[in-house]
Amino acid sequence: MAGNEESLLKKDAQPLKPLILSCPNCQGAVTLLAGNKSLVAVCSSCGSTLDTADQVVKVIDKNKKSRPIEQTLEIGMKGKFHGHTWQIIGFMVRRDKSSHFKWREYLLFNPRHGFRFLTEAEGHWNWVVQLHVEVVDSRTDAQAMGKTYQVFHRGTAIVDYVAGEFYWRVKVGDTAKVADFINPPEVLSKEVTDGEKVWAIGEYMDVKTVENAFDPPVSLRIAEGVAPNQPSLLQNDMSKIWTAFFLGMAVLVATQFFTAMTSKKQRVAEIEGSFTNGTGQPALEQVSEPFELKGGRSAAEIALYATVDNDWFSGVGTLTNVKTGETFEVETGVEYYWGTAGGEPWSEGDNRSTTTLYSIPEGTYRFSFQPNGSGNHVPKTFRVALIWDVTLWANFWYGVIAVALLPLIAGWRRQAHELKRWSESDYAPAWAKGMEDEE
Amino acid sequence: MSTFAKLFTAWVIVVCSLVAYANMTGWRIIGGSANKWDPAGQSARSGFNHK
Numbered sequence: 241m242a243g244n245e246e247s248l249l250k251k252d253a254q255p256l257k258p259l260i261l262s263c264p265n266c267q268g269a270v271t272l273l274a275g276n277k278s279l280v281a282v283c284s285s286c287g288s289t290l291d292t293a294d295q296v297v298k299v300i301d302k303n304k305k306s307r308p309i310e311q312t313l314e315i316g317m318k319g320k321f322h323g324h325t326w327q328i329i330g331f332m333v334r335r336d337k338s339s340h341f342k343w344r345e346y347l348l349f350n351p352r353h354g355f356r357f358l359t360e361a362e363g364h365w366n367w368v369v370q371l372h373v374e375v376v377d378s379r380t381d382a383q384a385m386g387k388t389y390q391v392f393h394r395g396t397a398i399v400d401y402v403a404g405e406f407y408w409r410v411k412v413g414d415t416a417k418v419a420d421f422i423n424p425p426e427v428l429s430k431e432v433t434d435g436e437k438v439w440a441i442g443e444y445m446d447v448k449t450v451e452n453a454f455d456p457p458v459s460l461r462i463a464e465g466v467a468p469n470q471p472s473l474l475q476n477d478m479s480k481i482w483t484a485f486f487l488g489m490a491v492l493v494a495t496q497f498f499t500a501m502t503s504k505k506q507r508v509a510e511i512e513g514s515f516t517n518g519t520g521q522p523a524l525e526q527v528s529e530p531f532e533l534k535g536g537r538s539a540a541e542i543a544l545y546a547t548v549d550n551d552w553f554s555g556v557g558t559l560t561n562v563k564t565g566e567t568f569e570v571e572t573g574v575e576y577y578w579g580t581a582g583g584e585p586w587s588e589g590d591n592r593s594t595t596t597l598y599s600i601p602e603g604t605y606r607f608s609f610q611p612n613g614s615g616n617h618v619p620k621t622f623r624v625a626l627i628w629d630v631t632l633w634a635n636f637w638y639g640v641i642a643v644a645l646l647p648l649i650a651g652w653r654r655q656a657h658e659l660k661r662w663s664e665s666d667y668a669p670a671w672a673k674g675m676e677d678e679e
Numbered sequence: 680m681s682t683f684a685k686l687f688t689a690w691v692i693v694v695c696s697l698v699a700y701a702n703m704t705g706w707r708i709i710g711g712s713a714n715k716w717d718p719a720g721q722s723a724r725s726g727f728n729h730k
Contacts, residue, residue: 473683480684488691492698499702539705599706632701638708639698646687 257351263288265299273316273329274349278405284315289402289411301411305401308333312360312460313346315404319453321367326350328358330404337396337415347406355407358450359442363463364470365450366427366442375428375439380667382421382428384439389421389428391667392468397431420468424661427469444469466660474654481647488643496636504629508533508607515553515611516619523555523611528626530562533602538629540597546622548576548591553620555611559597562604568597571612572624596630 259272261281268285272278272292279293280300287304290297311331318327330347343361350356357368375384382389399414414433421428425444430437444467451457463470474481509528533540546553554573561567572595578587607626614620662668701708 473681477681477684480681481687484684484688484691488695491691491695495695495699495702499699537704537706539707596707599704629705632705632707634710635698635701635708639694642694643691646690650683650687 261290261292261297263290264297265290265302270297272405273327274355274405274407277407278329279407279409280402280411281405282403284403291409292405293409300409303412305412307403308344308401310342310344310360311403313358313454313458317454317458319348319450320455321348321356321453324350324353326353326356328404330406331402332399332406332410333401334397335400336393337398339395342400347404357440357442358445361467362465363447363461364467365445365447365460366467366469367445368429368440368442371428371439371441375430377419377421377430382430384428384441387423387426389423389426390669391419392422392427392665393420393667394418422469424469424475425471442469444471465664466657468661468664470661472654472657474650478647478650478654481650485643485647489640492636492639492643496631496633500631503631504535505631506628507625508628509626510623511607511609511625512621512623513609513611514619514621515555515614516617517614518617525608525610527608528606530604530606532604533600533628535602535629537599537601539632540600541627541630542570542572542595542597543592543625543627544572544574544595544622545592545624546574546620548574548614548620549618550577550579551575551615551618551620552589553611553614553622555609555613555622555624557595557624557626558608558610559600559626560606560608561601562606564603568600570595570597596632598632600628 257275259275259278261270261272262268263270263283263286265288266283266286268283270281270283270290270292272281279291281290281292282288283290286302288299289301291300310333313328313331315328315331318325320326326348327350328346329349332345332347333342334345335342341361343359346358346360348356348358355370357366359366359368371384373385375382377383380391382391395418397416397418399410399412402410402412417432419430421430427442427444429440429442431440432438447460447463451460508531511526511528513524513526515523540559542557544555544557552573552575554571556569556571559568572593574591574593575589576587576591577589578585580586609622609624611622659672662672697708700706
């Protein structure tokens with residue numbers, strides 16, 4: 241886009257009426273939907289570009305160009321955007337001189353509200369308005385309306401195709417120095433032509449919004465890649481996600497603290513005995529007196545101690561409900577080894593261990609322990625205790641992982657989105673360049 | 680709040696509630712009510728000889 245529309249429309253102006261002219265090349269009818277505000281029009285019959293600034297219409301360019309296949313909206317179509325009806329009156333295709341990247345611009349007109357643009361590149365759409373406020377730009381960014389926009393692209397744009405009518409003089413081959421600055425979902429575009437600088441601000445528009453603006457709705461191509469000012473799906477959500485994460489962590493810590501403080505950790509049974517491997521006699525099962533487990537369901541721990549010395553010892557602990565006969569059984573053991581290697585002492589294991597029984601219902605129980613093996617024939621003494629209502633830590637760590645997973649995934653996806661965005665720019669920030677280099 | 684943010688908030692509430700319930704009932708969320716000590720696993724890791 242180019243051309244300054246500021247002076248074209250005044251607040252108290254009458255709505256503009258279409259004008260019909262005759263093409264001097266083919267005498268075909270040329271309708272100017274924007275009336276006398278259109279300075280250039282392309283004859284739809286012969287394709288000639290006409291200067292319509294005054295009553296004597298002149299031919300600027302006779303060469304008819306083929307309609308580009310990427311043109312998806314027709315001149316004359318009407319669509320509803322931001323509560324008003326806009327009519328497409330002009331279309332152009334432009335190309336970056338160095339990269340040959342192409343984009344399309346549709347000029348829209350509303351008799352009372354003036355001109356707007358819909359721009360499209362790789363399936364991404366922007367609603368663009370000329371800006372009439374002060375913009376201060378530098379090598380790296382531009383400041384406008386209290387916001388900072390990062391430079392994304394600088395280059396030269398060439399007009400490859402025009403159709404319809406325009407409020408400034410434009411023809412195929414025209415060039416302009418352009419620069420884009422982004423602050424998603426907005427893009428600030430600067431165009432300099434013959435010393436005249438024009439600023440415009442674009443806002444990313446979802447393709448579905450464009451499709452449904454027309455009646456009947458149109459079908460447009462699916463967007464590819466990430467547009468310079470395309471907002472991340474999570475852009476406005478990250479602060480809420482992290483808030484939910486920290487609140488979740490606070491609740492988990494508070495819950496775990498409360499559980500730890502209120503756990504009874506009650507030693508309800510204790511058994512002592514001795515065991516010698518290789519005697520040929522089965523080890524005696526030791527059984528405790530009955531005891532009560534109260535307070536609903538909870539976890540219990542079997543704490544085992546045995547005098548192992550470069551040896552191991554194991555046995556089976558069983559919790560039996562006296563009334564129902566239900567049993568909870570677990571094999572447990574200890575091992576302890578030590579020595580020296582190269583003059584340095586080493587040790588492995590411990591002569592104490594704890595094993596957890598989960599979700600034990602309250603009731604009257606007996607606890608029994610059956611030794612069933614050790615490494616050597618040295619007699620061992622053992623002591624095994626049952627501790628009721630212990631604190632479980634595994635659930636807390638599962639909760640931490642579960643709560644942390646989503647913000648980590650969201651943050652990773654957002655970063656991937658930003659990397660894709662900046663991969664198309666020669667002005668990527670240092671962090672994006674660094675990560676691209678790594679890849 | 681977007682759909683994603685609402686879903687995440689709901690997820691956090693579910694996780695915290697599940698952890699609180701599991702702690703109150705002595706149930707381990709993963710590995711549930713399995714009351715087993717795996718001697719074979721211990722042997723492979725620490726050299727237990729159960730033979």
